[in-house]
Amino acid sequence: MKILVLAEINNGELAEDQTSKTVSAAATLGKVDVLCASNQCSDASTSIAKMENVENVLVLEDELFAQSLAESYSETLIDTINSYSHVFAPSSSFGKNVLPRIGGMLDVMVISDVSKVISEDTFERPVYAGNAIQTVQSLDKLKLISVRTSNYSAVPSTGSANIKKIGCKGNNPLTTFIENKMQTSDRPELTSAKVVVSGGRGVGSKENFEIIEGLADKLGAAVGASRAAVDSGFAPNDWQVGQTGKVVAPDLYVAVGISGAIQHLAGMKDSKVIVAINKDEEAPIFQVADFGLVDDLFKAVPEIEKKI
Amino acid sequence: MKILVPVKRVLDYNVKARVKADGSGIDLANVKMSMNPFDEIALEEAIRIKEKGNAEEIIAVSIGVQQNQETLRTALAMGADRAILVVATDDVHNDIEPLTVANILAAIALKEGPSLILCGKQAIDNDFNATAQMLSAKLKWSQATFASEIDVKDEIIRVTREVDGGLQTIDAKIPAVVSVDLRLNEPRYASLPNIMKAKRKPLEEISPADLGVEITQRLKVIKTKEPDSREAGLILENIDQLVEKIQENVGG
Numbered sequence: 315m316k317i318l319v320l321a322e323i324n325n326g327e328l329a330e331d332q333t334s335k336t337v338s339a340a341a342t343l344g345k346v347d348v349l350c351a352s353n354q355c356s357d358a359s360t361s362i363a364k365m366e367n368v369e370n371v372l373v374l375e376d377e378l379f380a381q382s383l384a385e386s387y388s389e390t391l392i393d394t395i396n397s398y399s400h401v402f403a404p405s406s407s408f409g410k411n412v413l414p415r416i417g418g419m420l421d422v423m424v425i426s427d428v429s430k431v432i433s434e435d436t437f438e439r440p441v442y443a444g445n446a447i448q449t450v451q452s453l454d455k456l457k458l459i460s461v462r463t464s465n466y467s468a469v470p471s472t473g474s475a476n477i478k479k480i481g482c483k484g485n486n487p488l489t490t491f492i493e494n495k496m497q498t499s500d501r502p503e504l505t506s507a508k509v510v511v512s513g514g515r516g517v518g519s520k521e522n523f524e525i526i527e528g529l530a531d532k533l534g535a536a537v538g539a540s541r542a543a544v545d546s547g548f549a550p551n552d553w554q555v556g557q558t559g560k561v562v563a564p565d566l567y568v569a570v571g572i573s574g575a576i577q578h579l580a581g582m583k584d585s586k587v588i589v590a591i592n593k594d595e596e597a598p599i600f601q602v603a604d605f606g607l608v609d610d611l612f613k614a615v616p617e618i619e620k621k622i
Numbered sequence: 623m624k625i626l627v628p629v630k631r632v633l634d635y636n637v638k639a640r641v642k643a644d645g646s647g648i649d650l651a652n653v654k655m656s657m658n659p660f661d662e663i664a665l666e667e668a669i670r671i672k673e674k675g676n677a678e679e680i681i682a683v684s685i686g687v688q689q690n691q692e693t694l695r696t697a698l699a700m701g702a703d704r705a706i707l708v709v710a711t712d713d714v715h716n717d718i719e720p721l722t723v724a725n726i727l728a729a730i731a732l733k734e735g736p737s738l739i740l741c742g743k744q745a746i747d748n749d750f751n752a753t754a755q756m757l758s759a760k761l762k763w764s765q766a767t768f769a770s771e772i773d774v775k776d777e778i779i780r781v782t783r784e785v786d787g788g789l790q791t792i793d794a795k796i797p798a799v800v801s802v803d804l805r806l807n808e809p810r811y812a813s814l815p816n817i818m819k820a821k822r823k824p825l826e827e828i829s830p831a832d833l834g835v836e837i838t839q840r841l842k843v844i845k846t847k848e849p850d851s852r853e854a855g856l857i858l859e860n861i862d863q864l865v866e867k868i869q870e871n872v873g874g
Contacts, residue, residue, distance in 0.1 A: 381792075407768060407783075407786045411755065411765075411767050411768075415759045417721065417756055418755060422840070423720070424721075426750045427749060436844065441749055441846075442639035442746070442747055442749070443746065445638065445848075446639055446847065446848065447846070448843055449843070453839075453841070454840050487795070488765070488795050489794045489795070490792060491792055493791050494787070494789070495790075496787040497787065545805060551770065551788070551789070552787060558744065558804060560786070583852060588852075588855075589864065589868060595857075602852045604852075605856055606857045606858065607857070607858050607861065608857060609861070614864075617861050618865055618868065621862070621865045622865055
């Protein structure tokens with residue numbers, strides 16, 4: 315068994331939480347190598363080398379990998395990947411973009427969104443928006459696994475892996491990067507935050523979302539949103555929590571003005587404690603919440619913020 | 623140009639999935655089935671591209687059981703010009719894996735020669751999020767996933783992608799495979815006259831063998847179970863109680 319983890323690095327910056335949790339999932343099978351491909355790798359490779367259970371960090375530094383575009387990334391990687399038995403990546407927009415393309419190239423079925431590694435060929439993954447958990451056994455020689463990182467804890471930074479440079483033969487005549495419009499924020503990252511405050515359709519407007527943000531800032535929390543809130547333009551797309559957005563499992567999840575559609579619950583029901591505020595006492599969110607308050611959010615949230 | 627749109631028939635998104643008593647999967651007998659919502663968005667986009675004069679023909683493809691005909695009739699009623707049904711199984715519980723779906727679609731693409739394949743980013747049943755990427759690899763075409771904006775130019779298609787950190791814009795050379803996200807558009811409803819017209823549009827039925835594709839299963843489903851359920855908790859009486867509960871659980 316030879317295990318490789320694809321580190322997520324965006325323009326030289328390591329997505330440390332996602333990568334570390336992916337290493338954690340992969341390490342249930344043994345020691346791992348981590349592939350660090352980006353335009354700048356020195357900081358990222360140093361951080362990865364400290365992750366426990368990492369044996370080798372394979373460094374591939376080239377301008378071509380700045381945005382991890384699927385074609386160049388998978389073309390370049392194909393020989394390296396073929397020398398492993400297991401390849402793990404986070405189930406993030408990076409992993410979901412790249413890993414199935416690698417599968418298509420090698421005629422291997424990808425095992426998406428794995429929530430539990432059971433053995434070297436058997437895995438659990440949620441289907442139907444988390445309404446069922448399936449145990450699947452892969453019959454492929456190579457296993458391509460994307461990891462639902464919210465189910466794993468980060469590994470300690472007590473390791474000291476070897477850092478090795480590897481060669482590069484990639485190009486990408488197919489797609490060209492134009493621009494990124496990334497949200498910048500001083501708040502914790504949504505997928506790794508200990509506390510998340512989310513708003514739904516009930517918040518009513520982009521301006522009103524400041525109420526949610528105010529409470530989040532008071533609690534040192536990340537801000538999330540339901541699909542309805544994002545679709546209505548109240549919140550940016552990268553705040554979306556749910557089946558097709560981000561999956562979070564914080565210590566505390568505060569759902570404000572969120573009715574609790576199945577698709578939203580799929581993204582947050584593994585949170586340790588769920589608190590819901592909604593004026594509709596029939597809202598399905600109360601069926602999963604540990605603590606609920608039936609009240610008008612415009613009255614309740616500012617008061618809560620004041621009292622904390 | 624021609625646009626190919628694969629559409630999957632799935633359990634309707636408003637119906638709660640129930641695990642079969644024997645743990646073999648989700649019960650799909652006598653339940654409402656519909657077009658995968660993401661595929662509806664892909665089809666809507668194809669229709670809009672055609673309406674702008676940037677495409678001549680839209681071909682909808684569905685792979686699965688005979689009843690997928692209904693899904694294809696819906697696609698034709700929305701605005702697809704013709705449809706191809708690949709009957710790959712006679713049991714609705716037998717989900718065809720994205721890898722096989724990609725092989726079938728690649729074979730159809732080579733035959734039909736579309737410039738663009740618009741796919742939903744994931745099917746809401748198996749949630750794999752893989753077909754478009756695999757298909758793009760099989761065809762060695764450019765790949766643009768999770769599109770929230772599409773602009774067709776002469777030789778390229780400009781795609782804005784929803785990524786974890788925000789939005790990313792890339793130019794993909796045509797021919798391309800694009801997978802679409804939720805906010806690309808709002809699909810139209812088929813009007814009654816169009817539903818009537820759709821009955822006369824061509825719907826070709828083929829088998830995977832006609833395309834030289836073998837149905838394989840690489841992931842054996844060992845069992846399907848209900849997730850651990852959460853118990854409904856306490857409804858609190860006032861804000862002070864809620865503040866207390868929040869404080870107990872912050873940094874706890």
